[in-house]
Every structure is written in C-alpha cells, then in structure tokens.
Amino acid sequence: xxxxxxxxxxxxxxxxxxxxxxxxxxxxxxHDSTAQQLQQDLAETISRTGVRGVLIDISGVEIVxxxxxxVLAEIAAQARLLAxxxxxxxxxxxxxxxxxxxGLTLPGLSTALSTEAGMxxxxxxxxxxxxxxxxxxxx
Amino acid sequence: MHTAAGVEACLPIRSDMxxxxxxxxxxxxxxxxxxxxxxxxxxxxxxxxxxxxxLVHGGGGQMxxxxxxxxxxxxLRLSFTDEGPGIADLDQALSDGYTSxxxxxxxxxxxxxxxxxxxxESTPGAGTTVRVTCWAAQPPRPREEx
Numbered sequence: 324x325x326x327x328x329x330x331x332x333x334x335x336x337x338x339x340x341x342x343x344x345x346x347x348x349x350x351x352x353x354h355d356s357t358a359q360q361l362q363q364d365l366a367e368t369i370s371r372t373g374v375r376g377v378l379i380d381i382s383g384v385e386i387v388x389x390x391x392x393x394v395l396a397e398i399a400a401q402a403r404l405l406a407x408x409x410x411x412x413x414x415x416x417x418x419x420x421x422x423x424x425x426g427l428t429l430p431g432l433s434t435a436l437s438t439e440a441g442m443x444x445x446x447x448x449x450x451x452x453x454x455x456x457x458x459x460x461x462x
Numbered sequence: 463m464h465t466a467a468g469v470e471a472c473l474p475i476r477s478d479m480x481x482x483x484x485x486x487x488x489x490x491x492x493x494x495x496x497x498x499x500x501x502x503x504x505x506x507x508x509x510x511x512x513x514x515x516x517l518v519h520g521g522g523g524q525m526x527x528x529x530x531x532x533x534x535x536x537x538l539r540l541s542f543t544d545e546g547p548g549i550a551d552l553d554q555a556l557s558d559g560y561t562s563x564x565x566x567x568x569x570x571x572x573x574x575x576x577x578x579x580x581x582x583e584s585t586p587g588a589g590t591t592v593r594v595t596c597w598a599a600q601p602p603r604p605r606e607e608x
Contacts, residue, residue, distance in 0.1 A: 425572035
C-alpha cells in the first residue's frame with residue numbers, strides 16, 4: 324500500500340486563457356497562501372486581458388473548507404467588479420454535501436457540473452474538440 | 463510519530479503547511495478505519511476548520527488523532543490543543559456567523575455539525591482544546607419495537 328502523501332500545491336496555480344475565458348484547474352490540497360495568490364493573480368489577469376469569464380475547475384479538489392469557500396466567493400465578487408463572470412465547475416458530491424452542512428451555500432457563486440458545461444454557461448465553446456465543431460483558436 | 467498503523471499521530475499546527483498535513487493525515491486515517499467518502503470529507507473539512515482555528519486564534523498548537531471503538535464500530539477522535547488566549551464566551555463563539563477574525567464565522571459552529579461528538583474546553587489566558595469524534599458507521603441505536 325502506498326504511504327506517500329500527495330504533494331501539496333504551493334506557489335502559483337497556472338491560469339490558462341481560452342478565448343474570452345480564463346481557465347483555472349485546482350487539484351489536490353491547496354495551501355492557504357496559494358489560494359490567496361490565485362485570487363490576486365486572477366484579478367490582475369482579468370484586468371490586463373479584459374476577458375469576460377473565469378472558469379474554475381474544482382473536480383480534483385477533495386475538500387472545500389470555509390477558507391477556500393471564502394476565496395472562491397471573493398474571486399467571483401472581484402471578477403464581477405472587473406466585468407467578468409465566474410463559474411465553478413465539477414464540485415464533487417461529497418464536497419457539496421459537506422459545504423451545506425458547514426453552513427456555506429455560497430449563493431453568489433455560479434456552478435456547472437463539468438468544465439464543458441461551464442464553458443457553455445460562459446458562452447464559449449468547450450476546450451475539447453467535439454465532432455463537427457471547429458477548433459477554437461486561442462489568441 | 464505514527465503508531466497504530468498510521469491512524470494515531472500527534473501533529474504540530476504551526477503554519478498553513480501544517481494544515482495540509484493535518485488534512486492528509488485525517489483523510490488517510492479515516493479511510494483506513496473504513497469511513498465512507500462523505501464521512502471522510504466531512505471529518506477532513508471539520509479538521510481543517512479546527513486546525514485553522516488553532517493556528518489563527520490559538521497561535522498554533524497540535525492535533526492528536528486517536529483510534530476509538532465502541533460495539534465493534536471504529537471511530538476517530540481528534541483533539542486540537544492550543545495555549546492561546548482562550549475563548550471568553552463559548553456560546554457566542556459557537557453561534558453561526560460569529561467571527562473574531564476575517565473568516566465567515568462558520569468554522570466552529572460548522573465543524574460541530576460535521577462530526578458526531580463535539581466537546582470544547584477553554585480557559586481564558588490558558589488555551590483551548592476541541593475534541594471531536596466521528597464513527598465509521600452511526601453508533602448502534604436501540605431497535606424499534608415491531
């Protein structure tokens with residue numbers, strides 16, 4: 324049996340630009356400081372690039388506590404002030420159950436079940452190429 | 463300091479890096495004791511809230527994990543101890559929305575809802591200990607009359 328703990332994520336989380344959307348994939352166990360750094364990076368990137376949407380994929384996140392929940396809510400609030408919409412995609416069912424019991428329903432946050440659905444919600448083509456759909460060129 | 467096949471441990475809580483180790487240890491210990499995915503997620507989330515309280519409000523401390531069992535059901539008991547300023551008004555601290563810091567005020571009251579047993583002792587000026595227990599299955603209840 325593997326005893327190895329998964330490596331904690333430190334430093335910067337990569338922010339990818341796909342057309343008019345910034346895509347962030349959170350995975351594993353995030354440091355508090357990494358989450359706060361992401362919040363700052365996103366505000367700066369939205370302001371610099373003028374994108375209209377932010378998509379945060381949390382399908383690889385095992386727990387969302389009140390700290391990370393607050394960071395996600397604040398990212399959405401600050402993006403709104405910078406004229407961008409935020410969608411959080413792929414929340415695990417156990418995470419949703421836990422957040423509600425914790426008392427954190429995050430009413431200001433838009434969600435989608437998958438990255439693809441999130442991109443559609445933001446009015447973009449999904450990043451995966453589907454049959455019959457032309458590939459989206461990122462600028 | 464790991465004993466009892468990776469379940470029992472005493473971990474320091476001194477930095478946000480330590481919060482990551484606390485979460486990972488609790489997840490692994492709960493999985494080993496046969497917790498389901500939802501119960502694991504709830505307990506790890508509660509542990510994260512309580513460890514952050516220890517760090518932010520208690521000025522650091524430690525978490526001790528102990529394997530408990532009752533009537534053949536396995537459980538995990540976590541004790542978070544600090545020697546910080548303590549909590550003067552426990553009722554207030556345990557109410558939803560009360561915050562002394564910059565959080566949402568859901569940490570303590572929320573963590574209490576996520577576990578089966580919750581116990582807090584605090585002495586102003588001497589520190590705080592929060593003890594929570596989660597069981598791999600709901601503790602057996604008396605059988606209803608048929």
